[in-house]
Amino acid sequence: MGLLLISPWLVGFLAFTAGPMVVSFLLSLAKWDILSPPTFVGLSNFQQILYDPLFSKAVYNTLVYTVVNVPLSLTGSLSLALILNRRVPGVSVFRTLFYLPELTPVVAASLIWAWILNTHFGIVNYFLSKLSLPPVPWLESTKWALASLILINLWTVGGSRMLIFLAGLQGVPEELYEAAALDGASAWIRLLHVTLPMISPVIFFNFLLGIIGSFQVFTPAYVITNGGPADSTLVYVLYVYRNAFQYFRMGYASAMAWVMLLVLLGFAWMQLRLMQRWVYYEGEVRT
Amino acid sequence: MPEAAVILSSRSGVQYRRIAAGRRLSSGLRYLVLLVGAAVFLLPILWALSTSLKIPSQVFEFPPRWIPRPFVWENYVLAWTGTVPFNLFFRNTLIITLIPALGTVFSCSLVAYGFALFRFPLRDRLFLLVLATMMIPFQVTVIPTYIIFRYLGWLDTYKPFIVPSLLADSAFSIFLLRQFFLTIPSELRDAATIDGAGAMTFYWRVLMPLSKPAVTTVAVISLMNRWNDFMGPLVYLSSIPKFPVSLGLNFFKTFYGGGSGGGGVAHLELLMGAAVLVLTPLVVVFLVAQRAYIKGVITSGLRG
Numbered sequence: 121m122g123l124l125l126i127s128p129w130l131v132g133f134l135a136f137t138a139g140p141m142v143v144s145f146l147l148s149l150a151k152w153d154i155l156s157p158p159t160f161v162g163l164s165n166f167q168q169i170l171y172d173p174l175f176s177k178a179v180y181n182t183l184v185y186t187v188v189n190v191p192l193s194l195t196g197s198l199s200l201a202l203i204l205n206r207r208v209p210g211v212s213v214f215r216t217l218f219y220l221p222e223l224t225p226v227v228a229a230s231l232i233w234a235w236i237l238n239t240h241f242g243i244v245n246y247f248l249s250k251l252s253l254p255p256v257p258w259l260e261s262t263k264w265a266l267a268s269l270i271l272i273n274l275w276t277v278g279g280s281r282m283l284i285f286l287a288g289l290q291g292v293p294e295e296l297y298e299a300a301a302l303d304g305a306s307a308w309i310r311l312l313h314v315t316l317p318m319i320s321p322v323i324f325f326n327f328l329l330g331i332i333g334s335f336q337v338f339t340p341a342y343v344i345t346n347g348g349p350a351d352s353t354l355v356y357v358l359y360v361y362r363n364a365f366q367y368f369r370m371g372y373a374s375a376m377a378w379v380m381l382l383v384l385l386g387f388a389w390m391q392l393r394l395m396q397r398w399v400y401y402e403g404e405v406r407t
Numbered sequence: 408m409p410e411a412a413v414i415l416s417s418r419s420g421v422q423y424r425r426i427a428a429g430r431r432l433s434s435g436l437r438y439l440v441l442l443v444g445a446a447v448f449l450l451p452i453l454w455a456l457s458t459s460l461k462i463p464s465q466v467f468e469f470p471p472r473w474i475p476r477p478f479v480w481e482n483y484v485l486a487w488t489g490t491v492p493f494n495l496f497f498r499n500t501l502i503i504t505l506i507p508a509l510g511t512v513f514s515c516s517l518v519a520y521g522f523a524l525f526r527f528p529l530r531d532r533l534f535l536l537v538l539a540t541m542m543i544p545f546q547v548t549v550i551p552t553y554i555i556f557r558y559l560g561w562l563d564t565y566k567p568f569i570v571p572s573l574l575a576d577s578a579f580s581i582f583l584l585r586q587f588f589l590t591i592p593s594e595l596r597d598a599a600t601i602d603g604a605g606a607m608t609f610y611w612r613v614l615m616p617l618s619k620p621a622v623t624t625v626a627v628i629s630l631m632n633r634w635n636d637f638m639g640p641l642v643y644l645s646s647i648p649k650f651p652v653s654l655g656l657n658f659f660k661t662f663y664g665g666g667s668g669g670g671g672v673a674h675l676e677l678l679m680g681a682a683v684l685v686l687t688p689l690v691v692v693f694l695v696a697q698r699a700y701i702k703g704v705i706t707s708g709l710r711g
Contacts, residue, residue, distance in 0.1 A: 121606055122525025129518040129537065129581065132574025137540050140551035147551065154554075200444060203437050216697075217445045220452060222704075223689045225635045227656045228682040232455045235675060241467045243454055275448065280704050287705040336544055339637045343657055357546050364550050365642060377547045388542060 147374035165375035178359040186334035201285035219279040230343040262352035288322030459680035486680040496655030510572035519584035587621035623699040
């Protein structure tokens with residue numbers, strides 16, 4: 121009976137996850153443009169990756185995006201959560217307001233931001249001009265385009281990351297703060313030595329989400345800048361997408377997808393190891 | 408911390424009053440930060456709303472005008488039924504969000520029921536496998552699934568969205584429902600069995616009604632994710648009349664100009680109107696199902 125009940129999942133898993141993974145792996149060893157039959161080429165796709173300047177560009181962009189994005193979104197959303205965790209009148213209103221961007225579909229958010237960051241008529245540059253600063257070509261210069269995408273991402277995910285932090289903060293027992301305060305710990309010390317260790321699982325969770333999300337960023341880069349200008353926003357997934365569905369280099373794209381999967385898995389494994397060292401779970405005995 | 412204790416014990420009444428004043432100041436400051444933060448978060452949406460209600464000549468006014476005069480509500484009518492008919496995209500979106508969301512709830516709850524309340528060989532290992540699939544990004548499987556759907560002749564139909572949902576395609580939903588099902592006391596099941604209820608009767612008459620909170624969470628999250636999905640439709644659909652709103656918006660952009668970087672031309676007010684239209688149903692669902700939704704966000708993290 122149990123097996124019967126889970127059979128839909130089993131079928132779906134074989135047809136839409138396991139099967140495709142196998143196919144994807146085989147494809148990564150082949151050259152295939154969909155129209156003519158695939159030819160086996162061994163590891164040459166992976167070899168080609170090493171010498172593809174656009175691939176390294178995509179990796180570089182994605183790394184920069186991740187390294188800037190993750191710490192900023194962690195500190196930003198944690199700060200908001202810390203403020204909202206106190207009894208402030210109208211907390212629920214604020215929570216909803218901060219959450220609004222997360223509800224905005226990415227395409228809609230991308231279009232709205234493209235308009236806001238417009239060099240000539242956008243309100244961001246209008247505010248800058250109020251401060252007598254020169255207009256910034258947010259989406260048109262190789263210097264700013266990736267930063268703009270990060271900005272948009274911070275706006276979109278800030279709210280949900282904050283909610284996750286808030287849930288963690290509400291689980292910290294009040295007595296701990298009282299005890300620390302009695303010992304004369306300042307607010308800053310309490311934050312460093314009570315709050316942060318207590319919510320370390322949540323920090324870890326948000327961190328992982330941030331990394332995975334940053335590695336997979338696609339829609340804004342596709343909709344707003346389409347990788348440009350001069351490939352400055354060509355992120356990894358966009359490059360995979362182009363190879364697969366625009367250049368129809370299915371084998372090459374599959375190889376890149378596998379590289380990404382291996383990196384993500386390696387990263388998750390490393391994180392799990394690290395986590396055991398610095399994340400504190402309640403009731404856990406340290407040795 | 409002996410030093411701290413000394414400092415604490417040496418505090419006089421005056422010092423306490425000063426601390427209290429400091430608290431009041433800092434709570435004022437906190438409020439200010441909150442207000443500024445809320446403004447930053449809200450501003451883009453308000454600006455889109457403002458743009459969507461302007462007459463075309465006011466859209467590119469500089470310095471910008473915040474309150475449109477007059478309010479051109481007809482923009483929404485134009486966006487809805489104009490040259491690029493957004494009502495069509497909405498209908499399509501309803502098809503590929505509502506049906507698959509129902510499919511997900513139904514199939515994932517059955518699977519979760521199997522994992523939670525039955526014993527069978529390899530059960531725990533299979534469940535680990537379910538969890539492991541959460542780690543596999545869509546981008547890895549999208550190429551071969553595209554090929555499979557192509558082979559089956561499913562490209563440019565809604566089958567790639569509907570069929571997988573009937574086959575429990577959401578590991579997160581299975582996980583969440585299973586966790587909930589595990590909290591249901593086994594006495595209930597025993598009682599139902601004694602009363603002659605079969606496994607399916609128990610599922611339908613007892614388990615599902617009792618699990619309303621978890622079911623709502625799964626339904627709402629699934630609905631929102633599918634509404635937001637861009638890459639899936641982008642890969643699987645090619646003819647414009649079949650586009651959902653996410654693709655439709657992007658098409659809108661190329662059609663009405665503006666959008667990326669440059670000066671931007673043509674009907675940004677319609678584009679922003681369409682963006683607001685796409686956003687509104689999600690806000691409504693959020694406000695109605697806020698609790699279920701937030702619970703889902705906290706456990707799943709949703710978007711990356």
